[in-house]
Amino acid sequence: MQKPILKSVEKVTDTQYTNMYLYNYEYNKKLMPYYVTSRRKMTKQNANKPVADAVIVLPYFVKNKKTYVVFIKEFRYAVNSYIYDLPAGLIDKGETASEAAARELVEEIGATCKSLIPCTTLSYVSPGCFNEGTVTFFAEVELDKPQQLEDGEIIDLHILPLEEVIDFVDNNIMGVQGKMMTKIFYYKQKCK
Amino acid sequence: MNNNIKLKSVETVQKFDRINVYTYHFSVNSRPLDYNLVSRRKMNKKNSTEKHIDATVIFPYIKKGKDTFIVFIRQFRFPINDYIYDLPAGRLEPGEDALECAKREVAEEIGARVLKIEPATSPAYTSPGLTNECIATYFAQVEMVGQQSLEEYEVIDIELVNLKDINKFVDTHTMGMTGKMLSKMFYYQQLLNKKGKI
Numbered sequence: 001m002q003k004p005i006l007k008s009v010e011k012v013t014d015t016q017y018t019n020m021y022l023y024n025y026e027y028n029k030k031l032m033p034y035y036v037t038s039r040r041k042m043t044k045q046n047a048n049k050p051v052a053d054a055v056i057v058l059p060y061f062v063k064n065k066k067t068y069v070v071f072i073k074e075f076r077y078a079v080n081s082y083i084y085d086l087p088a089g090l091i092d093k094g095e096t097a098s099e100a101a102a103r104e105l106v107e108e109i110g111a112t113c114k115s116l117i118p119c120t121t122l123s124y125v126s127p128g129c130f131n132e133g134t135v136t137f138f139a140e141v142e143l144d145k146p147q148q149l150e151d152g153e154i155i156d157l158h159i160l161p162l163e164e165v166i167d168f169v170d171n172n173i174m175g176v177q178g179k180m181m182t183k184i185f186y187y188k189q190k191c192k
Numbered sequence: 193m194n195n196n197i198k199l200k201s202v203e204t205v206q207k208f209d210r211i212n213v214y215t216y217h218f219s220v221n222s223r224p225l226d227y228n229l230v231s232r233r234k235m236n237k238k239n240s241t242e243k244h245i246d247a248t249v250i251f252p253y254i255k256k257g258k259d260t261f262i263v264f265i266r267q268f269r270f271p272i273n274d275y276i277y278d279l280p281a282g283r284l285e286p287g288e289d290a291l292e293c294a295k296r297e298v299a300e301e302i303g304a305r306v307l308k309i310e311p312a313t314s315p316a317y318t319s320p321g322l323t324n325e326c327i328a329t330y331f332a333q334v335e336m337v338g339q340q341s342l343e344e345y346e347v348i349d350i351e352l353v354n355l356k357d358i359n360k361f362v363d364t365h366t367m368g369m370t371g372k373m374l375s376k377m378f379y380y381q382q383l384l385n386k387k388g389k390i
Contacts, residue, residue: 006273013206013213015228018322020206020213023270034270035208037230039322048273050366054321076320077216077227080199080240083320120362120376123369126318126325127269127276128247129211129230134369152225154195169313173243176316176327180373183313187380191387 002028009044023047037130039090052122052135055101056088058181059111059141060162067162067189069182070109070141075154084158084168086178097135107148108155111141119181136181162189196221202237216240230323232283240324245315247327248294249281251374252304252334253355260355260382262375263302263334267348277351278368281327290315290328300341302350304334312374329370331378355379 004027012035013020021042025032036042039053059070071084087108091100102113119136126132149155160168165186169179198219205213205228214235218225232246233239252263264277280301284293295306312329319325342348353361358379362372 003275004268004270015205015213015215018213018228018230020208020211020230023273025270032270035210036271037211037322038271050272075195075197076317077218077225078229078322079317079320079324080216083317085320088321120369120372121364123367123372124269124272124276125369126323127272127278127368128281129232129271129325130319130322131271132319132322136373152220154197171314174316175320176313176318176329177369177373179313179316180329180370180377184373184376184380187377187384191380191383 004032006044006047007031009042009047011042035129037132039132042131047131050122050133051131052091052097052133054088054090054132054134055097055104056086056134056136056175056177056181057101057105057116057139058086058119058137058178058185059105059109059139060185061141061143068159069162069165069185070111070143071158071160071168071178072108073156073158081173082154083174084172084178085175086181088175088177098137101137101139105139105141106145107150108153109141109143109157110145110147111143112145114140114142119184125177134177136177138181138185162186199237199240200224202235202240232323232325235324243315244326245284245290245328246325247281247283248290248297249279249327249329249370249374250294250298250309251279251312251329251331251371251378252298252302253331253378254334254336254352261352262355262358262378263304263336264351264353264371265301265348266351274366276366276368277371279371279374281368281370291330294328294330294332298332298334299338301348302334303336303338303340305337306332306334308333312377327370329374331374355382
């Protein structure tokens with residue numbers, strides 16, 4: 001089976017954060033155009049380079065021997081609704097994924113990160129359309145400071161004991177990573 | 193939370209064959225706020241909050257004696273310009289529900305028949321900062337029965353991974369997010385089951 005060959009990359013929209021690109025492939029000697037959505041500036045050279053664009057963090061703390069998970073309730077403009085989710089954000093220039101995770105915890109939930117362990121290594125959120133790469137972590141936190149929200153960010157905290165998180169994610173609209181990370185965390189904790 | 197958020201209008205930036213780009217014009221506490229997003233659907237002011245499922249992802253496993261194997265696919269993903277491991281997945285066709293879509297994708301992409309299927313998560317957004325794409329995910333016990341039926345641009349190989357090796361496999365390969373996470377979910381759920389704690 002022949003590998004498709006990327007011949008050229010054209011930018012087709014010009015918006016601030018997310019853009020569409022036209023990838024012109026040659027496959028079995030035929031031209032195959034494919035539209036790709038990206039947060040980055042794409043070229044023929046960087047098209048196959050795995051990049052972590054964003055981090056997602058499951059924050060938890062232990063109080064009186066009970067474990068609690070910190071969810072957020074956030075207005076998501078792309079779905080025109082408030083939805084529950086886990087803290088997440090884009091990795092800034094020059095920042096590592098762990099640094100971005102710690103920063104998002106301060107900004108979105110006002111927490112200090114005490115320890116950070118990876119949940120999954122770099123993976124693609126929706127590789128049929130996007131090249132967005134994400135890294136995920138479990139973070140033990142201490143809620144000890146005010147949130148630092150950006151203009152237009154609307155985030156409330158929703159703290160639940162571990163025993164309630166499975167029902168919660170099954171019964172609410174959320175991001176899919178948030179749901180899956182919560183279930184992984186729950187099962188892992190219960191396996192201990 | 194006393195914010196007054198209203199979607200004023202939906203502007204189509206550009207339409208493509210698989211996806212469309214929109215600008216949502218909001219008013220937040222009487223101040224304008226523009227937000228770019230991409231969608232698999234045709235969006236307007238009225239359907240922006242409508243519940244819907246765009247696609248399904250299926251975690252197929254087979255039982256062989258005492259062992260369980262996960263059926264991964266290795267597929268050329270054009271947005272990544274590379275082969276990556278992943279799970280069977282695909283968009284709902286018109287008139288199809290999520291469960292029918294899941295069974296069809298399993299048949300087409302890995303040539304298997306579903307014996308038992310249950311939701312892994314309830315429907316959820318893949319990346320709600322960027323898109324309103326919403327997916328349903330399933331765990332499906334399957335039997336390999338036939339041939340794949342692939343579309344011309346699909347390049348898909350099948351790889352079986354023993355459940356015992358799954359954590360290491362997903363940690364050391366480049367994959368789609370749902371593939372990695374559903375693997376870990378399944379692994380720990382089964383482990384817990386074995387310990388009699390579920």
